[in-house]
Amino acid sequence: EKRTLDVWLTVNPADYDGRAAALLIARDVTERRRVEAERARLALALEQATDAVIITNTDARISYVNMAFEKFWERRQSDVLGQPLTVLGAEDPEIVFDMQKTAMMGRPWRGRLRHRRRDGRTVICDTTGNPMRDEKGDLVAYVFVQRDITRELELQEEYFQAQKMESVGRLAGGIAHDFNNIMTAILGFGAMILEKMESDNELRHAVEQIVTAAERATNLTRQLLAFSRRGVAQVRRLDLNSALREMEGLLRRTLGEDIELALRLDPADCCVMADPGMIQQIVMNLAVNARDAMPRGGRLVISTRAVSLDDEFCRTRVKLRPGNYVHFTCSDAGCGMSPDVLARAFDPFFTTKPPGTGSGLGLSTVYGIVDRCGGHVEIESEIARGTTVHIWLPMVEAVGEAAAPTAEEETRGGSEIVLVVEDESMVRDLAVRVLSSAGYAVLSAADGREALELVEKLEGRVDLVLSDVVMPVMGGLEMAESLQEKYPHIKVLYMTGFSDRDLTERGRRVPGERILLKPFTRDALTRRVREILETAKKARTHTEAEPS
Structure with missing residues (x-):
């Protein structure tokens, strides 16, 4: 049999029949070298793995972490070796304690951990833990494998949000045709009656109320279609700064005297492709929400800024692509939203306002219109600190507008x-x-x-x-x-x-x-x-x- 062996030689001086000699001991270490090479390959694989790996001893103290762990948890290996799992500093200490207890008992474990990074972003990892046992079945170590699923969950949430919009949108689209026919007749004939009716007619007020109610019903239908992206859009090139200046008077009347309005508009052109009516609806919905969040008065700041978004920024925002955008923000100093309310802010018909005072379609409508324009919307809010709505809309070049026809x-x-x-x-x-x-x-x-x-x-x-x-x-x-x-x-x-x-x-x-x-x-x-x-x-x- 011809094969190559790895041999460990030990040479020692010896005496052989009164003569100086050497004693050679040869040991076959082929299998040992194979095991060591395999172990080195496994160690290299662990270091280069994209999932974080944590190995603990039988006391649930950390004995090994890989490079992916250091990146995810923002902790160096030297800082955590020999420490209990609680050193991770996760946002869910009860879950970490359960991990530690399960590891010491030698049972499998599965769950999710939340971690707030230094940049303020919360990331979530899916964690699987399994015991390591020797030939006798005794527990010798415990290994946790953690995968960052933050992006996956964000995509999942966007998909579910889109599904909700689609479901309600189909419902809204189904009733819109018949409903709009009815509203056309009510509004049209109501206007004809008012035109023929004397100003002092005792029924005039009643007819005016009918027309007003029909207009409110029409607006509700348009909001349903807007947030579900099923409305008919009259899209054109629109200077967002000019649109906001034209709305300033209406906004001040809507907000009331106890709320200060500040417009901070970029001096550069901020043109987007959008339906002017839908942009007005976005601004008014946000203004009304801000007003309701500041019952004792306050300050509302509306701003625009021409920005260039890069790959890193767009990576976590599915709808956005690198390029030039108009960043529109609406910031109030109101009561703010709790994390639970914030998570449902874009849900259709969800509202925290008293019964009869809100349809629950305000932010849903904003979401639908922005999505339709190829943009992205985010909300940051904190209880007692206020709320800021961020909207990014694709920017286009400004061109001259044709003169509008006279009345x-x-x-x-x-x-x-x-x-x-x-x-x-x-x-x-x-x-x-x-x-x-x-x-x-x-x-x-x-x-x-x-x-x-x-x-x-x-x-x-x-x-x-x-x-x-x-x-x-x-x-x-x-x-x-x-x-x-x-x-x-x-x-x-x-x-x-x-x-x-x-x-x-x-x-x-x-x-x-x-x-x-x-x-x-x-x-x-x-x-x-x-x-x-x-x-x-x-x-x-x-x-x-x-x-x-």
Whole structure:
């Protein structure tokens, strides 16, 4: 047999028959060297492992820790060797005591430990402990393996939060269509009654209350759709600083005289892509929360700052990518939130306010809108110290804005032929009445197929079709596609109570500039109709003026 052996030689002087000699003792240490090499490999593996490893003796005193331990616990090996497990300084001393007791008893252990790092961040490790026994079964040591699961739990929490939003969003989206049809009729007919009613009519106040209640109900629906990311957004380039300055008067009235408002706006451009109405909703929701947190008065500071976020900052914030952002903060000096309340701050319908004084949708709405804009929101709060809401929104370059139309241009009527297509009789009747009173020649149909038949009878003599999107028999998009193949001059304006997300899920994607959201006011309806007809008229004039 040919094999290489590791041999340990011992040489000693000796006397052999009166002559000087040497005594050589050769010992085969091949197996011993193999075991030592294996032990060295295991030690190297432990040192390079990403999980923290703690080995204790039978008295539950630390005899070994690896490099990952030093990194996670921010303790050097020399500081903890020979010490009990309580030297870890975890935030859960009862759990550490249980670990120590279990190790001394030689039983398996599993649990989680929380540790506040020097930078103030709390990290969580999943810990598994198992006894080490010799051939006789006697306990010789105990080994704990700890894995940092902080990031995993954060991702899990974000996933659960998204699931909650999705569930309530589906519910909100499901009722929004019918609810918005009802609100359209109530608001529209209510406004028509008020217009015809004398100012001293004893019923006028009652009608005004009906309209006000409908507006509140409409706002609640919009909040539901906003936090669930199912509202129809009118996104455009928006200077956040300008928006806040325009809102300053409204904010001061909302906060009251006993709360000081301070705007600290970055002198640099702070432009984002967002729906102005949704940004206003964010600011107002945060302002109302701050006001309610300071019943005896105080100070609210709203600030903006152009920032550049790096990989390290974005690593723990799933929605963010390195780049330029607008950092928006809202800080109050109010009562603050406990850790339990803070953990549920973004939950839909969760509120600490007395019954009847809050919907529980304020911060949920903020979360949904910010998420929709590709941003991130965080809250830091401490009891009796106040609350600061941090929002990061992707920044875009500033460009000049086109001049807005005047009020007269927005609401004037016309004499063109308009076809109203709507399966809800209340909404159809309202649209017909409003447009007729504005001077238009108005026709109506209950579904897409009926509308096509009517246009054929008129041989295409229709200027604009105002159509619902989702209808029985034939929907608005299918109707418009068939209509414009034969009569491309006919313009189409869609009205819908569905959100853009719900329409997309139904396979009915509608361009945002051609949507009129329900519930709409009389002025909004006449303005949008006029805008589309005027745009078409200018396009025809330009075409006719071009040389052939």
